[in-house]
Amino acid sequence: MGIDWQDYRYPGLYDELIEPEGKPRPVAMRLAEHLAGLENEELNQLKQAAELSIQEMGITFTVYDQEGGSIDRQWPFDIIPRVSSKKEWDVVAKGLTQRVQALNMFIDDIYHQQKIIKDGVFPGQLLKKSKNFRSQCVGVNPAHGIWAHICGSDLVRHDDGQIYVLEDNLRVPSGVSYMLENRQVMKRVFADLFGDFGIMPVDDYPSQLFDTLAALSPRPGDDPQVVILTPGIYNSAYFEHAYLAQQMGCELVQGSDLVVEDDDCVYMKTIYGLDRVDVIYRRIDDAFLDPDVFLAESTLGVAGLMRAWLKGKVALANAPGAGVADDKVVYAYVPEMIRYYLDQDIILPNVPTYKCLEKKDLAYVLEHLEELVIKPANESGGYGLLIGPRSTKKERETFTRLIKKDPRNYIAQPTLNLSTVPTMIDGAPEPRHVDLRPFVLSSNQAHVTMGGLTRVALGKGSLVVNSSQGGGSKDTWIIDEEN
Amino acid sequence: MLSRVAGNIYWLGRYLERAEDMARLINVNANLALDLPKGLSPIWGQLLAITGASDDFPEDVGERQVLRYLISDSGSNTVSIIASLAYARENARTIRDVIPRESWETLNSVYLQAKDRSQQALTKRGRYPFLQSVITECQKIAGILSGTMNHDDGYTFLKLGRSLERGDMTSRIIDIRSENLIPDATTNRTTFENLQWMSVLRSLTGYQMYRREMQVSIKREDVLRFLIQSPKFPRAIARCLYELSFSLETLPNHKSVEEIVKRIEKQLKKMDYKRLEQGELQNAMDMLQIGFAQIHNELSLTYFGVDAAEEQKQRVA
DSSP: OOOOGGGOOOTTSOBSSBOTTSOBOGGGHHHHHHHHTSOHHHHHHHHHHHHHHHHHHTOEEEOOOTTSSOOEEEOOEEEEEEEEEHHHHHHHHHHHHHHHHHHHHHHHHHTTTOHHHHTTSSOTHHHHHOTTOOGGGTTOOOGGGOSOSEEEEEEEEOTTSOEEEEEEEOSSOOOHHHHHHHHHHHHHHSTTTSSTTOBOOOTTHHHHHHHHHHTTOSSTTSOOOEEEEOOOTTSTTHHHHHHHHHHHTOEEEOGGGEEEOTTSOEEEEETTEEEEEOEEEEOSOHHHHOTTTSOTTOSSSOTTHHHHHHTTSSEEESOTTGGGGOSHHHHHTHHHHIIIIIOOOOSSOBOOOEETTSHHHHHHHHHOGGGEEEEETTOOTTTTOEEGGGOOHHHHHHHHHHHHHOGGGEEEEEOOOOOEEEEEETTEEEEEEEEEEOEEEESSSEEEOSSOEEEEEOSTTOOOOOGGGTEEEEEEEEEOTTO | OBHHHHHHHHHHHHHHHHHHHHHHHHHHHHHHHHHSOTTOTHHHHHHHHHTTOGGGSOTTOOHHHHHIIIIIOOSSOSSSHHHHHHHHHHHHHHTTTTSOHHHHHHHHHHHHHHHHHTTGGGSHHHHHHHHHHHHHHHHHHHHHHHHHSOSSHHHHHHHHHHHHHHHHHHHHHHHHHTSOOSOTTOTTHHHHHHHHHHHHHHHTTOHHHHHHHHOSOOOHHHHHHHHHHOSSSTTSHHHHHHHHHHHHTTSTTOHHHHHHHHHHHHHHHHOOSTTOOHHHHHHHHHHHHHHHHHHHHHHIIIIIHHHHHHHHHHHHO
16 A cells, blocks of 8 residues: 555645645646555655665765764655646746846945935845945945855745745855755656656756856956865865866865965966966855955965955855845845836745834734744844744743834744645655745846755654754656646 | 865875775685684784784784774774775765766765675674675776776876875785795695795785786795786786876876886886895885885875875874
């Protein structure tokens, strides 16, 4: 006996594959039938085959272990993919492109005339509080006016069926290699499903990424020398850095491999001597980029790198300072940005966000603390949150005081009920909550991945999808139903 | 090619070769131990001497202790099979972007499997299949690299690492194993001496090739000539040196390293095996090992930047 989808009934949840009464959604019909046609033993074999492939392919994420030995953990992966129709995805992709375009215009504006502030659309006082605003970047003109070349936005679907943007990662978003590797694993394991299924390929990402980066070269015309700058093998995303370098055929460098000479150009140390570098896809944070300008004790960066960038001798992706738009309060203004810069309505909505800075919102928030999630602007990683439905009276009183004292530092959002995807737990499918991180590339043109990285919270009822905290991942299938 | 990456590939070549050589050496030793008269256990101690570790163990060290040290020990020991595979994997991981994916995947699974099964390898029954699989898997990785990687500078550094490690290992085996194992009073002395020299050849998979090339019976001086001077046998020292200078020619700034290689080649040609007493032979092998170390230092200085060598030394230390 295999899976009987009639047993998979979870009213009250939005499941991406199965409707509440246990019927597969049209886009997932063939997958659901295929899975239902498998014996339990076959399902287990598939699961084992997937795990073996992951082990052999060496797909890992890194957790630093004091004892040295095992610093790699295997990538947790579930064999049932998330499935969406291409028709729906086309709208999402359009929405993401619009969003990233507006965000880039915002960053460029912020480092130049700050028109959006002068016109009263974005409150200037927020900038003063921003941790990621870099005064060194004022007046700089990166190629094509683009600052965030690689953006990873986190999407969630609420139980109303609508897909919302939860946040934008504009500094060094990671996860794309797992999106690519998950597909490789699925192709090895579900070889019989691909081919006549209309699953849109994702494999062109590395070449799109290379084109995006190459278009930034300060020496157009030649074959630009593109490199990836990694903090090294102890970084949790090292696997991804190596993977992308391999796929793009470019050098994976560490800070110690690079040097900035008196001519303000960046060179890498090779067996032939010094070799000029044109574009650096840096996977280290602003603060570690250049000990001359930022953290002096940083050994990950390259002394003089900012000088080279400011003089236009090397391109950095993402540009330093792009993180200014990667902030919870700035996020709340994206709908306004899109209207202001593009004169368009937002296609892919934000999670409704109340800005305590605005009187009307503030009053609402204070009255509805019990239903809302309260987030401070400048904290990340879940610090300083108030989750209304789970809060005590005392906590709510504390937050009422905090918000009143500094309203511009807080935003509030309704609690979301994330959608689920059937996930194999002890041999049977159970609903587990997911989110989705697509990646948007921008330079002389824009590109959105076909789907993205689906992360799944493996604990029952859990909403935590981070791999370091018991999260896993799934392949994401965008299916062209017209074929 | 980045200097740091060149260093990593070179070490990948060395560690892969080291793991394979160690597996062969243990395998042959175990075989020989079964044939020798009872009580001749010094052959296990000799294995320690080959790796330069005999000072850390009592003189009457037993088989199991030696095997644990050479197969599975991964603490301070950097010569065990598991440690070599772990270092090879670590170096490969650092340059995953440069070497073909298939070779990384194979190396990764070899390491994981070997680590899983290293306890079995300590039993008499589990030993052979374990060692055999290490040997074939290392050969497989070499084959994948040769067949799928661009034969560019990176591949040249891989070959340099392999040739140097191989030559070094041959010199160590000759150094230690040429010592006479058999007390003069033993009956059937010739038979056992024969066995000993056969096992030296077998440690280097040279028995069959020796027969083909030399077409003489197993004699000390002929075995030595074959293992040291043969231009054809891949594990002969002269052949390894030839591979080194051949590889070097494609690299920039290779003059200083090549000079050292040429100097050692000259020393080899002057050796007279018939008259080489045991003590002199061992001195000659020591000289060779010093020469190999000089080649390594010069490579580090010229291509890897001193930093790379220092870093590796720290990790090994």
